[in-house]
Amino acid sequence: MERATEQARHRYEALVALAPQVVVGLDFDGTLAPIVEDPSSAVIHPEAPAALARLACLVRAVVVVTGRPARQVVDLGGLEELAGSLPEGATLAVMGQYGHERWDSHSRRFTSPEPPxxxxxxxxxxxxxxxxxxxxxxxxxxxxxxxxVHTRPLPDAKAAFTRLEGVLADAAERHGLQLEPGRLVLEVRTPGMHKGLAIRQAIEDHDGGGTLFVGDDLGDVEAFTAVRELREGGLPALLVCSSSDEQEALAELADVVVDGPGGVVGLLSAFADDASR
Ligand SMILES: [Mg+2]
Structure with a gap:
């Protein structure tokens, strides 16, 4: 937090003081795991599992809010194993596919709706x-x-992304679906959920008295917007952006910008240090 503004520092300290009531919301790709060419080979930052486990013991709940299927994030993050190591009172949860799918460290079950x-x-x-x-x-x-649809492996990934964006936007609209553009990925998804609704739901489900949310991409903007609205309503909150060269929109909405998944782990560990003092 050494490069944070005075206001961001106050927001951080308010959350530290409230740690046992805080719901920590975390995106996965680009936030807990470095972005890789092939999304199926993403790997969680090596120090992230220990940081998440420690944090889960100090806050109300740690919730991974992701566009990925919940099961993928549980597998890629080694969260099943992590759940087994948590004390009874600690809660780690995953809201997959923007909140359509659920998993948590208590039930260790996945729930998911049928595709439309x-x-x-x-x-x-x-x-x-x-x-x-x-x-x-x-x-x-x-x-x-x-x-x-990932264009990252194509020879001119950005041009292919641009060509596909219009085509898929049109198809999504015809079929009553939603298009979500990301970092060289275009996702067509079941409408009705986004990360803003997911983080609101997570805070409500866990009766959160404050929230810390970390994201890195356009799909996190709705969560940032929702958290800012909750903050205007009086909920203590801190928004953290995991920075990348590919996406700058989110940094403008954030209180603190950290340097990729390594920076996120550093901030979460510092929060755990400060909260356990
Ligand atoms: Mg991300």
Whole structure:
């Protein structure tokens, strides 16, 4: 927190004082795990599991709020194992697919809704849509109630992203779905949830008296907006951006900007140090 503004420092200290009531919301990719070319090979920062476990013992709940399926994040983060090591009173949870899916360290069960008909239809159309945008080799990631198209592996990833964005926006609209652009990824998903609703739900579910939220990408903007609204209503809150070269919109909404997943782990560990004093 040495580079933080006076206001950010006050917000941080208010949360430290309230730590046992704080709900910590964390994005996964780019926040807890470095961004990698192939999303299936993402690995959580090596020091993150220990930091999460320690934090979970000090705050009301640690909730990973992600666009990924809940099961993927539990696997990639080694959270099942982590859950086994937590004391009874500690809560670690995952809200996957923007809150449609749930998992927590107490039940250790996954819950997920059925994909809507529009998504089933869009999947059938997808090879033709990709070809029409000269992006037939984009990597398609199946996410159950969403489908993500990654242009990162293509020769000119940014140009392919731009060509696909319009095509997929149009298809999403025709099928009553929602398009979520990210860092060289376009995700078409089941509407009705976003990270803003998810973090509000998490704070309500865990009866949070304050919140610390960390994200890195456009999909986190709704969570940042929701947290700012809650703060205007009196909830103590701190917004942290895990910085990257690819996305700057979120940094402008944040109280504190840290340097990628390593910086996030550093901040969470410092918070745990300060909260246990
Ligand atoms: Mg992210």
């Amino acid at each position: 008909d529009g998504l089933v239809a869009l999947r059938e159309e997808l090879p033709r849509l990709l070809a029409s945008a000269d992006a037939a080799d984009a990597v398609v990631e199946e996410k159950g109630i969403a489908v993500a």
